[in-house]
Amino acid sequence: MVFKRLLGSLGVGGPTVDTVLDPGPVLPGGDLNGQVQLRGGGADFDIEHITLELVARAEVEREDGEGEGAVVFDRFTVGGGFRLAEGEERGVPFSVTLPWETPITELYGQGLGIVLGVRTELSVAGAKDKGDLDALAVRPLPVQEAILEALGQLGFGFRSADLEYGHIAGTGQRLPFYQEIELTPSSRYAHAVNEIELTFLPFPGGMDVILEADKRGGLFSGGHDTVTRFTVGHDGVGHQDWNALVDGWIKQLVEHRGAHASHSSYGHGDPYGSAHGQGGRHHDQHDHEGHRRAGPGMGTVVAAGAAGLAVGVVGGMVAAEVVDEVGDFFEGDEEEEEGDEG
Template sequence: MFKKLMATVGIGGAKVDTILLTHSLIPGGLLEAEIHIDAGDVEQHINGLDLALCTQMKVETDDDAQWQTHILQRWRVCEERTLSAGEQLIVPLSEPIHAETPVTELPLAHHQTRVWLTTGLDISLALDASDTDSLKVAPNPAMIACMQAMDTLGYDLFKADVEHGYLRGQQFQSQSGCYQELEYRPNQRSWLGVKEVELSFIAEEEYTHALVEIDRAFRGDGYHTLTLPQDVSAEAVQQQLQALLS
């Protein structure tokens, strides 16, 4: 009885640990992991095991902006079962992550993009039965081509964050409820030229869509869309972007 009581307050109870087998991903890429469950000192009934792919998004209000956790994707990886005292269970996972997962691996010292996995055991009265693991998400080839083109055109990546909302273009519409913005600024300022360029991407299996927001001095914002094959060259993207920015 004493051990059961201690388990309900997180002492000697079930523990969960997610071991990432895929250390670097791209949006839509395959995530492989193992979820290790240790029953602890007493028999415990688990109502289920859930894994969630999360990011931090900025939500604008009339007064200010707030950061909120946003669940991009959720998996039920283990159903209801009873674990014997001392039992260890390993649950494999092999699933593609959401195609709109924000990119974390960027040539930027400090940016506001975070992506992580949260693993939780649904155990009645358990207080300490969760695990959190950061994910490294790299840009896909089309995104890399865009970023290289912007660099060649003389624009520096200044900021990256994730915002609440949806993107819509002629050939695409986002679904996740948030989108990432990469904010570029020209490395040579002009009073009459482009002040800022914001890029947002929606990845699909064969194409990546880009929403390009251009802020020009005295002319306000202009919006354009590009649909790029995954094997597009940086030179081809540079020509398209140069036409929009000129």
């Protein structure tokens, strides 16, 4: 991004800032590296703090229905405590660790429609100003990619992905939202389910996988949701028959008659101390039942020649739109905040 002058509370003569992230996507739980580049304004300024905020666009339940809002899900102080002279240029390098539950924004280089941003805030002489915003790209962990690849090879397709504000009860979820990846069923299960929703909750030792099926109703019964939960480890990804394992998960999910949580035979135990096999996908702050959104539909396979998950993108259109949307969405959110402060 080009240098953005800090207007607002610092005035026209204030310093400018440009946060440059290292190129390429990052991993959940991995390091985010870059540099905050400052340029002095028309006078000397004392830079008290340089703070990075991780911001996400999430679906939020409101009194007037469902809407979208910007959610800050982590903050890092990466510098400060120095004087920036008039016209001085200074770079402040940083390396911060992303939360393990950071949502994935792309698969095989194609965007999933998830909007994440890194927002830079300067604290100067007691005033704070949000001066720069950059799109954050996150690729799957090896275990996440293995599961998604298996689903693609089993015939499941990508429908849409979003972030839901709220918590999944009975899990060790840390962030204030969770990611849902909605899948169209394979031909083997199309008679039984309308769609399957997938949520990853990674942690240092492994990952919880929550699967929810929107089951079709029968002649004498209505449709309903069923839930299963599995735990897998980060190690040994290349030695696991993921197609067989994931197909077993789906079979167990579809055969369930009600909400139920399960433990996978492949994993490293429950890191949260909660009992598998108890409870289902009930949300503390978000009522999921009956909530269905139409996705963009099936499109081209993400990578040419790959047998992986088919994603509803054509020629990278979604990815390009997301990049443009990051600034538009969060800048609009900042305008609302400024209006509230005024």
